[in-house]
């Protein structure tokens with residue numbers, strides 16, 4: 001075990017964890033930020049997507065010891081009240097079915113739009129291919145990203 | 153945001169009304185993503201005649217005194233609860249009217265309601281539901297309740313957003329895996345690596361000393377003399393539990409554990425049939441395949457015979473015969489199996505994702521030796537169900553582990569545990585034959601279908617009833633692999649096979665595939681063969697006509713390759729047209745038209761979402777997914793080897809059309825899934841000139857595309 005000081009959603013937080021612990025489990029078990037989901041643990045499903053320094057990463061692959069003071073944003077820190085344009089677009093399209101994958105989908109979509117404000121269909125396809133939705137909400141996710149792009 | 157009242161008045165088990173008019177409606181059934189947590193309360197709110205914007209929805213606890221059939225399965229939640237939900241709302245409305253009539257000293261018949269307001273027109277008096285709630289709660293429950301005419305519905309039939317939508321997009325805790333409790337430990341299981349193996353010895357010395365580890369032990373899920381119920385399916389009933397402080401520590405310990413395994417004493421080694429022994433043992437996919445191909449005919453049992461099918465095939469001018477197959481599939485709910493349990497000497501508290509809480513309560517009760525009243529099961533929103541969470545062994549496991557360590561415990565399956573400890577969709581195989589006479593008429597139809605270990609056949613479904621000479625046969629081969637219901641069980645294979653076969657028959661007959669189906673359905677409607685046909689031919693034809701018209705079937709667009717399919721299951725009818733285009737020699741699903749007859753649609757946009765999901769799910773599994781076995785060991789255990797459909801592979805658009813017939817609602821979660829596989833297969837043929845008979849389709853399709861480009 002070792003002590004780490006992290007910058008999560010704009011807050012300085014301390015955690016006492018094994019250095020090999022993936023950020024996914026630090027967020028969920030140590031910080032009770034359970035919006036970030038576990039789906040595969042091997043960077044294949046995207047359910048655990050968070051932003052590290054503004055870039056989308058799979059938190060199941062990032063160990064707590066590798067983060068340092070780089071800022072981490074989780075779904076809980078995206079907005080105070082669900083008012084981020086991507087969250088609003090998600091609600092407008094009523095995207096979720098079971099909803100489990102959606103935090104990861106939203107975090108991926110936000111990172112996409114941050115670096116490419118009006119992505120083409122193909123760019124959305126390529127970017128979002130890392131996020132599995134077992135319920136099959138892909139057409140709505142796609143439409144919601146276009147709406148968010150238009151509304152930003 | 154709604155302002156919460158100072159005081160709540162319970163009108164009945166479904167409804168509480170606050171003194172300010174805010175209404176809490178309990179949603180009785182498990183929510184697996186089918187959106188019942190929104191649509192079931194909508195039905196209550198409709199008959200209560202309240203304003204939806206004043207409604208708060210809560211997940212009801214398991215309570216069989218108040219609620220019936222608290223189960224998510226068979227696409228039955230709305231269909232079976234429809235009368236009860238309406239009655240609950242209607243009874244409360246009547247109690248409010250009675251309370252108002254007494255307060256105003258006017259005849260109750262003259263008290264009307266509208267959007268949460270009570271009115272008496274003649275005296276000009278009015279009150280909000282909140283003002284009458286306290287008095288209404290004391291009114292005796294009415295024996296007869298007047299329900300609304302469907303024409304007066306204001307909520308049912310209008311699109312309402314998912315009541316959990318805001319929580320989902322802001323990442324609030326909703327799921328079993330998110331559940332936390334003070335002092336809670338994390339548990340994981342280690343199960344045998346192969347179906348048919350069990351634990352022999354455990355060496356936990358190294359693991360016990362690992363950081364954060366509290367306990368390691370073997371345990372049995374069920375007592376030795378327990379008679380498992382249908383929902384207790386579990387291939388591995390003796391396992392190792394690793395319990396510790398945090399998920400990562402337990403995961404690490406699990407990897408370090410040394411366990412020796414041995415074959416189960418009750419391992420099915422062979423099954424004998426027609427004088428032959430078929431080896432089973434630790435199973436292999438290649439052997440499964442060979443057995444299914446070779447043994448269907450010798451094992452077949454006749455399940456239906458109309459006319460003289462043997463003569464029809466003997467006299468036929470042309471016989472078309474095709475065989476179809478599909479592999480085992482893992483459910484792969486995005487949220488892996490998990491459950492919270494806190495078992496003490498006299499009670500058990502369980503929280504988590506389960507499709508069958510009422511049944512699992514009995515299993516836990518039997519296992520712990522506690523009466524049902526001492527067992528409390530709370531349902532969380534589920535990260536998918538698809539049938540997997542009908543089988544709640546993980547809930548019992550959590551309870552046993554909690555009892556052993558005497559602490560609150562959250563049991564978590566890793567993705568690998570989840571995928572390799574399944575209640576899988578069985579492997580299926582079907583052979584279809586059609587007999588045509590010299591004039592090209594369909595004079596005989598034969599289906600022989602089976603699977604490991606379950607047959608997918610529905611002998612009395614279409615085209616039974618539409619062909620004079622009809623023969624249906626089924627067969628099964630035993631297995632050590634555990635299987636269970638998977639979204640649209642059996643239909644999820646047989647529909648695609650049948651509908652792809654009919655496409656070939658239509659082609660051989662020189663007929664348009666929709667026209668052929670409509671002709672056959674017309675025969676089944678006006679002059680059906682046999683009496684046990686379990687579909688309504690007119691409604692079946694109705695969805696085909698709707699999809700034909702909406703898709704402008706017959707007006708060919710250059711470069712667009714169309715496949716059609718239709719199926720009836722879970723009391724609903726679905727017909728689909730799938731449009732495929734080739735972009736850079738890559739097949740792309742440009743659009744799907746989907747016509748559905750599921751009676752009244754409670755929440756249309758949510759229903760469209762669910763139909764879209766069924767379509768994407770069906771396409772995905774038929775194209776990409778397979779679970780294969782080597783010596784009983786699943787060969788895929790995570791998404792790097794097990795393929796699920798991804799964003800770019802989904803249809804670019806989906807247009808859903810509902811038949812508007814005012815019939816009481818029927819199933820919707822499952823019916824859109826099965827037929828799309830036929831539409832996909834038929835579109836692939838139009839696009840490539842090649843038919844694919846074996847799922848998953850994608851590997852063969854890639855070969856075709858490569859050959860086409862040379």
Ligand code: FES
Pocket residue numbers: 037038039040041042043044045046047048049058059060061
């Ligand atoms: S849990 Fe990290 S990508 Fe799946």
Ligand code: FES
Pocket residue numbers: 096097098099100101102132133134135136137185486535536
């Ligand atoms: S909404 Fe269920 S996995 Fe995406």
